[in-house]
Amino acid sequence: MLKKIIFLGLLNFTHTALIAQTKTTPIYLDESKPVEDRIKDALSRMTVEEKVRMLHAQSKFSSAGVPRLGIPEFWTTDGPHGVRAEVQWDEWDQAGWTNDSIIAYPALTALSATWNKQMSWNYGKAIGEEARYRKKDVLLGPGVNIYRTPLNGRNFEYMGEDPYLTSIMVVPYIKGVQSNGVATSVKHYALNNQEMFRHTSNVKLDDRALYEIYLPPFKAAVTEGDSWTIMGAYDKYKDQYASQNQYLLNDILKGEWGYKGVVVSDWGAVNNTEQAIKNGLDMEFGSWTNGLSAGTSNAYDNYYLAKPYLDLIKSGKVGTKELDDKVTRILRLAYKTTMNKNKPFGSVASEEHIAVAKQIGEEGIVLLKNDNNILPIDANKVKSIAVIGENAIKMMTVGGGSSSLKAKYETLPLDGIKSRFGKQTEVKYARGYVGDPGGEYNGVKSGQNLEDKRSEKELFNEAIALAKSADVVIFVGGLNKADFQDSEGNDRKSYNLPYNQDKLIQELAKANKNLVVSLVSGNAVAMPWIKDVPSIVQTWYLGSEAGNSLASVLAGDANPSGKLPFTFPVKLEDNSAHQLGEYPGNKEELAAGKGKDQQNPINITYNEGILVGYRWHDTKKIKPLFSFGHGLSYTTFEFGKVKADKTTISQNDKITFTFTVKNVGNVAGAEVAQLYITDVKSSVLRPTKELKGFEKVYLKPGEEKEVKITVDKAALSYFDADKHAWVAEPGDFEALIGNSSDNIKTKIKFTLK
Template sequence: MFAFSAMSNAQQAKPIYLDDSKPIEQRVEDALSKMTLDEKIAMIHAQSKFSSPGVPRLGIPEFWTTDGPHGVRPEVKWDEWDQAGWTNDSIIAYPALTALSATWNRNMSKIYGVSLGEEARYRRKDILLGPGVNIYRTPLNGRNFEYMGEDPFLTSQMVVPYIKGLQSNGVAACVKHYALNNQETYRHTSNVIIDDRTLYEIYLPPFKAAVQEGDSWSIMGAYDLYKGQYATHNQYLINDILKKEWGYKGVVISDWGATADTKQAIFNGLDLEFGTWTDGLAAGTKNAYDNYYLANPYKEMILSGKVGTAELDDKVRRLLRLAFHTTLNKNRPLGSVASAEHIEAARKIGEEGIVLLQNQNGTLPINLNKTKKIAVIGENAVKMMTVGGGSSSLKVKYETLPLDGIKKRFGKDAEIVFARGYVGDPGGEYNGVITGQNLKDNRSEKELIDEAVKVAKSADFVVFVGGLNKSEFQDSEGADRKSLSLPYNQDVLISSLAKANKNLAVVLVTGNAVSMPWVKEVPSILQTWYLGSEAGNALASILAGDANPSGKLPFSFPVKLEDNAAHAMGEYPGNKEEMAAGKGTDKNNVINIKYNEGIFVGYRWHDTKNIKPLFSFGHGLSYTTFEFGKVKADKTKISRNDKITFTVSVKNTGNREGAEVVQLYISDLKSSLPRPTKELKGFEKVYLKPGETKEVSITVDQSALSFFDPEKHDWVAEPGEFEALIGNSSSDIKSKIRFSLQ
């Protein structure tokens, strides 16, 4: 028998922190007041590879994080990176973020975030470690495929809808990597030297947009150092800029293994520590997580009186806010995985992100009236690309390969033949995810090329599918590329194919720019990125003309590496003298990297220095043609608080429905500080039927005219003459108009 005593009204009342009718800040303070020191300390560091504890006594659940920005990562063991062996953790892989950015379509970004958020919720995840918004400084950065390109405005515009869509599912975005993580070589041991103007104009805007406009509930610190402090606990980046200047109320999470010092972690803004001992056992104690920098070492400093608890309470407050948005949010949806809507989203984003770089004589789309045999050549036509590349590696329910997509779309009307062409990476396993593919081929390069040429000569049309892959030293976390060139003798192969058959489409599967010594030999080139589960279907749709390509490049393709500003002016991968001396080998022996090119990144460098790129930022062709009218402005003189609207008509002058991206660049005709020739400050994607005309209006304010003045530590718009330029790439300006700031 059990005896029960009657509870008082006070005992029966719901605690304030569990009452979702109360304001969040009131709930935060109530929960905080009920927590012990041990509970607070436990909450600010990991308890497993990808989770951190809540407060079980108070009914506050633990947080579960997951990679990555393109799909929900498969489960790993509690203390190890090895696969957990689950059979229900396969998902849909969405196109990599370079492809999303190449859509130049904010609505696609919202759909992407919503779809990914639904899959994360279905998998019971609370924090998704993405999106990545680090700026494309060098085409050798192995992780560029995870980011959104070289322009801070485009990246800012594309990241905000992603975050809002993701978080509408009660899953926190964790925008990364804050900040200046622009290469993989020396990423743990590099100290970035950069002036304040470049920091504020180029590398910080996407993060600012993410937290102020997107309201990202968390943000991830980077591995590198800035001003001699690790970015994950950096006084200037986190306390001064993120939390003070920008008023950020969310959670700063360490990258896995990025924390380096207890005192700096306490005082320099880190809120939640992950991955310090990545096997969970390296400390040699029963629970290595208790020996993280923000665990027992922090507690002992408090108990000894060396530090107070104000910083601890601030960290816990931020985590409690996050809990009320996520784990304690009773209204967040249940989620879904691999729905028809998700599959359609993956395919549609892929189609809109594919960029038609070149199309001489209308080679594409493939004309089936004249094509009865199609040769598909290249390893990337048959290699799975969802596995590998680092933390964004996925275990998918399916991946439609390019060859399979082409067979599905064209197989009823034409014979499809395949030749390998080259052997790159025959492996099919990464971090325990096994593709099941066996691509081993021991033939020589000559044998492979001879076979490919023979097959190409016998066909009516040739589709070469090559590029990079997600192996080390290509598009992969942890290592940069070694050169701008295509690997595996592909340049020789492409030239041979061009000689064998004039009806050739080169399909490049990459997350980076590559050199193209054969560019004048081939009629058509498609840049297709890593497109995820629907890769083959999206590609086939473009090849067939079922979808009209409308993607635009989110970064410039230089002719050669020396045409890139970081390689022409800056230091990459580090200071040469320090590299020669062996620096950068460990955290006690860091290497400096100077961004001497300053604000002249990407097209800002090409256009200002009159260096012709291979393909310009914003470039992308269509199967139809467009005609721009003359740009008009609603006023020619504006004051500091005014806005100005530019309007231009766009007409589809071809015979296919299509989409064009109207790009607005602003040029400051006379400035007290050096400025790029032009900078992107607005864009709109417009869909037009054949013969249809639409007017497109883009409104900007003073911020579009401003530069960051490091002496004033503020944004400045100087009175004077400006020019608005309307085009469909940074190098193809259709119309311009002058106006003045009074």
């Protein structure tokens, strides 16, 4: 801390001294000059050593500025669900601050499940304010990698299986964060779709799948969201690591998309100086993850883009063209963040932030099943509620990897339920099972001690007995943030629920017909008990306001309007990556022990191509457990017949579809109208349908609204890898309107000339 205070003091002195020594303000400090002119001037004043120093970390989460010129250092922080606690300068261990607690926001699966662009903006603005308050310049998020397998340990940090939904939801998040003068770092570019072998894999897929499925969210982040930084991934693609990849970074990102921002490496993702120089990387972080203890006077000088780069320049083996481009991009970032005098001060844990966290949680919760209208629970009619399950009392903000948080508070599901129902209804609790009693990650401790020495049978019998005595049972289970569950670094080992929860749920269903299963997870899970359980709620990881958001939905204070951002397959083999593709890698190479180090990476081939998620299920007619876009409400909606403003369009034309949505139930609620496009006859394989538009509509009882969704040629196109171009084939198309991918309400045919 002292080191940073001294540095900031030097910056102020340097600025003052520079201006005092000159009759006119230097161009790079003159705010009246165009930014690009200021950048050129600053660049011209820097030595080669100063330029190189800006390219790599100087601590775990910061990189150097140029003190001589008053150019500040950069401070990054992990998100994307909250600003990470402070760690020591050179270690992952906690710095021991007492003022680095924050609001934990719902995980990005929950945000995506809102299907609400305004919620995404609110989320970005709030977390950006907290990052700004903590004096962070770059927020390391959001994550937009596509959900390929339900076993991926990091799916909870991403926005689901659909490139269109993710693209639409990521843009307002970026703009909200960056309105605070804090850069986003959209990650992980690209193809980081599993945690197992993430450092030692070589992903193989065709360009069509790359462009149609895996790249669109990153393109939207750049071309529409203007994310000021992009984070490279760990995996290999086309036999080059993603953070130093010619095709991904130079050809596509900086070439085709014209990206002017900064490419930062994931922590420890760089392993070759010459490739890092030439193949598009701008800033290198984490290469020596044990900091100064590596055995040199300054381990950071030995990064790939540090002294090795400087030595190549001084020896004449490489020029400074790439160096100047990298520093230009970094200076461009500085003028938007560290040298931006107009950025707001920020705030932390405000009432507004708490409200945002709660509302996103409420809107993101998905009501999967509600037979017999068990939900909402009327506290005036229910005398007793049994809450069962470890996840009702387990804090979920700590753990899971780099998104682990030091939250100011976390309202647990049991506490939220007691707070909402306890005054009128008796609420009792039984644990039912012991899963993960721990609560620590990188020195952040939840403060809970969930050790329980009772046997599995004792816990089981107590839960069943309590369930028999209650009017309603709420089982709060699912996954958690422990290793090999929803957590960075490893994937899940099974599609089923852990800790023998499936057996417990089946017995609870026999003990009480009024059973609600609330699943806390960022992934789909198997449900062998689904026919026996009348009500199921997908709850996600909801952060500081988790318990309050859940209780609000259970009570009907908030009418659930969340929709699934990914498909729940019945069994793992129904997922295309497991049926057609390679997971976790090539079987022969797995048997031979490949993937253990970077010298022997394992190949992972995406044989399923473009048929990911609902594209696979719908095209191959494989019935899912719950479909993409699915989500029930406490009211009922009707869709009117869709109309189009024209029946035939040209290649440069647009077409608008109009229909009505009416609330024919008794309570106010929101429906998500979803537009899918079908190419009726194509010369290439096309999915049965693809999401190309959606609108969330809020309606009072009896209210009807007209919805308009416009699409253009892009919505009708596929990527032709041979032509390396998007192609819309002339012919007939259909627009399908519904409230999930398997529940189409109305459709209309049109023709492309």
